[in-house]
Amino acid sequence: MNYPTYPSPPxxxxxxxxxxxxEPASAPTGRRRRFRVPKxxxxxxxxxxxxxxxxxxxxxxxxxxxxxxFLELLYYAGWTIYAIVMSPYWSVRALWRxxxxxxxxxxxxxxxxxxxxxxxxxxxxxxxxxxxxxVLGVMIWIGLKQDV
Numbered sequence: 001m002n003y004p005t006y007p008s009p010p011x012x013x014x015x016x017x018x019x020x021x022x023e024p025a026s027a028p029t030g031r032r033r034r035f036r037v038p039k040x041x042x043x044x045x046x047x048x049x050x051x052x053x054x055x056x057x058x059x060x061x062x063x064x065x066x067x068x069x070f071l072e073l074l075y076y077a078g079w080t081i082y083a084i085v086m087s088p089y090w091s092v093r094a095l096w097r098x099x100x101x102x103x104x105x106x107x108x109x110x111x112x113x114x115x116x117x118x119x120x121x122x123x124x125x126x127x128x129x130x131x132x133x134x135v136l137g138v139m140i141w142i143g144l145k146q147d148v
Contacts (some may be wrong), residue, residue, distance in 0.1 A: 094118055 097114035101107075 094121075 094114050094117055095111050098118045099109075102111045
C-alpha cells in the first residue's frame with residue numbers, strides 16, 4: 001500500500017510509515033464454550049442477620065429514600081419551570097408561523113405545518129373542554145338532585 005509522504009517538521013528525522021497490522025488469526029471452527037454466570041443469592045447474604053441488619057440499615061434507607069424524593073422533586077420542578085417559561089414562546093412562535101407573512105417555499109411549508117399544528121391543538125383543547133363541561137354538568141345535576 002502506498003502511503004503519502006509529508007514533509008517532516010524541522011529538526012525531526014523523517015520516518016517511514018509503520019507496517020500494516022497483520023490480519024487476526026481466524027477462530028477455530030466449532031462451538032464456543034459458554035460459561036455460566038452464577039446468579040447472586042441474596043437470601044444467603046442476609047441469612048441469620050434478620051432484625052439486627054434491618055435496624056442497622058434503616059437509617060441508611062431513610063436517607064436514600066429522602067434523597068430520591070428530593071431528586072424527583074427537583075426533576076419535576078425543572079420540567080415545570082421549563083414548561084411555564086417556554087410555553088408562551090412555543091405558542092407565539094406557532095401562531096406567528098401559522099398566520100404571519102411567508103414568501104419563500106420553506107416558509108410556506110412551515111406555515112402549512114404550523115396551521116396543522118394549531119388546528120390539532122385547538123381540536124384537542126375543544127374535546128377537553130367538552131369533557132370538562134360534561135363532567136361539571138353531571139356534578140351539578142347530581143348536586144341539584146340531593147335533598148338538602
